[in-house]
Amino acid sequence: MSVPSTSDVSRTLDLERNDSGQFLRNHTVQNFSWQGLTVTVKDRETKKQRDLLNGISGDVQGGELVALMGPSGCGKTTLLNVLARRAVSSGAKVYGETYVNDTQIDSRTFQQVTSYVEQEDALIGSLTVQETLKFAADLSLPSTVSKRERMDRIRTLLEAFGIQKQANTLVGTPIRKGISGGQKRRVSVASQLITNPSILFLDEPTSGLDSTASYEVISYVKELAQANNLIIIASIHQPSTTTFQLFDKLLLLSAGQTCYFGPIPAVEGYFGGIGYPIAANTNPAEFLLDIVSSDFNHSKELAVDRVSAIQSAWEDSGEANAVSRQVSERVSSAEKPAKKDSMGQRARASTLAVTSALLHRSFIKSYRDVVAYGIRIVMYLGLAIMMGTVWLRLHPSQEYIQPFINAIFFGSAFMSFMAVAYVPAFLEDRATFTKERANGLYGATPFIVSNFLIGLPFLFAISLLFSIVSYWLSNFQPTAEAFFTWMMWLFLDLVCAESLVVLVTSIFPNFVISLAIVAFANGLWMSVGGFLVPPTILNPFWKYVFHYINYQAYVFQGMMVNEFAQRNYSCGTGCHCMYDTELADQCLIKGTGVLELYGYPTGRTGKWVGILVGIIAVYRLLGWIALYVRKT
Incomplete structure (x- = not known):
């Protein structure tokens, strides 16, 4: 596939409008520089501070494409995160300064003019390529940008990246093949360009791609940088010679220190001048990585000495002094931080628009992603069939009272327990949210609200299907009012259970940990819910500490009533009643006698529903707080 012409690419960001016509170009960033960047952490073994990065300086002009290279563990990703003002290692201390247009700007303003493409594509596999760009636009562009203008921009991006033929193709899920790896990387970059950034950070944009696909991706990126005066900084590992030559500048790291920073054409002359000439017909990128690496060398001591010599040579070189002097001269006159409007901040989509877009995107995902939703529906239906056939056609006689109670417990507790199946789906959504929030698209509020709203129809459908199958098979009270009341309790039970999943996975975004905690919590709720041990004899500690905050307890007693x-x-025969009620002389047991044994009063349905709604609200609020506080 050929690289698009400069005129095609330049149209990608060429949608300038006046104030009434909306989308403004953002070409105010002419240079980006950093000085003395140092990152230190406490070593777990020695308990002493050690450097992840040490005194990194650099300067990039508009339209330049910079390669950030070095052996594994050299600090590439750490430096990229520091430059992008993202979180680095836990407990790390960051020193040094970054400057945009020779001035320091606050993080909020910085976020307005930058975008970051993760190493792992932040793409939803059940969306098409065009839908991916559409939702990127909906989540980032203000409502003043018309639908037609958005579609024009999307169409231009598709053409510029050579993926217009794949516009209606799914990105791809584990069970549905989609676009290729190279095309995914282009879609990732294109989705970030929707917001018209001036500085673009790419973390390993060619990871997992062959040399041809890598060349294509970097070619598109270079054309975009030149045509639109973008500053693009990309970490890259062992590119081919042709791909390496596409970059304008190279920042070479080893053990957190600079080994070289400057133009690509000057690489050969510089390293030849310090005693490391690059042989003819040699991939310069591979050669450079080899000489600055000390991890996989037969003589490690010699390798360490060589790397140290290269780092010292750079520190003493005229090139390093020129970079430091250039940055210092530029920023010396900058006494005040840049004003926000001088950076050309772009307007963002409103909270309502973002929430609506997230709802729409989640809806599409819900009916296309069989793994996330279809399997869960089959699982719940299987549970309903099992319950209905195990407790099949129970009769209104005393020997069936306990089976009725058992069925109520099973129907409420195990439906709640099976909500653990929601853990992987929410973790996937949370990962997407984390990446999109890091790029400044939206915060925790739209995510929590849209996640809650999109789940309600799905949980209602599960409650309805489960009840239709199991309720009548088991022969619970055969009235329409009782059926819909049962379904209401089941629905609230599922909403509570999934709200618990949201809370736990918001705090612990790890599959194994969150699954274990949710399963443990459900086991605890089952134990103190009132079935295994009636509330009238439950240990006071468990009763007053856990029983009254246990949503399963309110669902169980509501279903019992x-x-x-x-x-x-x-x-039955002989009229020997198991429960002594006022109907004993009629050889009948009044159902309220069973409720008295458990200590369940009647007439409190509204109160119990209100408590469940409160539990749901508390879980979601705590989940929101966890996401708001936790940035990763």
């Missing part, structure tokens, strides 16, 4: 409050049960 629904079944037994208005129903009588025959005492």
Whole structure:
């Protein structure tokens, strides 16, 4: 596939409008520089401070494409995160300064003019390529940008990146093949260009791609940088010779220190001048990585000495002094931080628009992603069939009272327990949210609200399907009112359970940990919910600490009241009633007698519903706080 012409690419960001016509170009960033960047952490073994980065300086002009290279563990990703003002290692201390247009700007303003493309594509596999760009636009562009202008911009990006033929192709899921790896990387970059950044950070944009696909991706990126005066900094590992030559500048790191920073054409002359000439017909990128690496060398001591000599040579070189002097001269006159409007901040989409876009995107995902939703529906239906056939056609007589109670417990507790299946789906959504928030698209509020709203129809459908299958098979109280009351309790049970999943996975975004905690919590709720040990004899500690905040307890007692409050049960042959009620002389057991044994009053349905709604609200609020506070 050929690289698009400069005129095609220049149209990618060429949608300038006046104030009433909306989308403004953002070409105010002419240079980006950094000085003395140092990152230190405490070593776990020695307990002493050690440097991840040490005194890194550099300067990039508009339209330049910079390669950030070095052996594994040299600090490439750390430096990229520091430059992009993202979180680095836990407990790390960051020193040094970064400057945009020779001035320091606050992080909020900086976020307005930059975008970051993760090493792992932040793409939703169940969306098409065009839908991916559409939602990127909806989540970032203000409402003043018309639908037609958005579609024009999307179409231009598709053409500029050579993926217009794949516009209606799914990105790809584990069970549905989509676009290729190289095309995914182009879609990732294109989705970030929707916001019209002036500085673009790329973390390993060619990771997992062959040399041809890598060349294509970097070619597109270079054309965009030149045509639109973008500053692009990309960490890259062992590019081919042709791909390496596409970059304008190279920042070479080893053990957190600079080995070289400057133009690509000057690389050969510089390293030849310090005693490391690059042989003819040799990939310069491979050669450079080899001489600055000390991890996989037969003589490690010699390798360490060589790397140290290269670092010292750079520190003493005229090139390093020129970079430091250039940055210092530029920023010496900058006494005040740049004003926000001088950076050409772009307007963002409103919270309502973002929430609406997230709802729409989640809806599409919900009916296309069989793994995330289809399997769960089948699982719940299987559970309903099992329950309905195990507790099949129970009769309103005393020997079936306990099976009725068992069925109520199973229907409420295990439906709640099976909400653990929501953990991987929410973790995937959370990962997407984390990446999109880091690029300044939206915060925790739209995510939590849209996640809650999109789940309600799905949970209602599960409650309805489960109830239709299991309720009538088990022969619970055969009235429409009782059926819909049962379904209401089941629905609230599922909403509570998934709200618990949201809370736990917001705090612990790890599959194994969150799954274990959610499973443990459900086991705890089952134990103190009132079935295994009635509340009247439950240990006071468990009763007052956990029982009253246990949503399963309110669901269980609500279902118990629904079944037994208005129903009588025959005492059978001989009229030996298991429960002594006022209907004993009629050889009947009044259902309220069963409720009295458990200590469940009637007439409190509204109160219990209110408590469940409160539990849901608290779980979601705590989940929101966890996401708001935790940035990774």
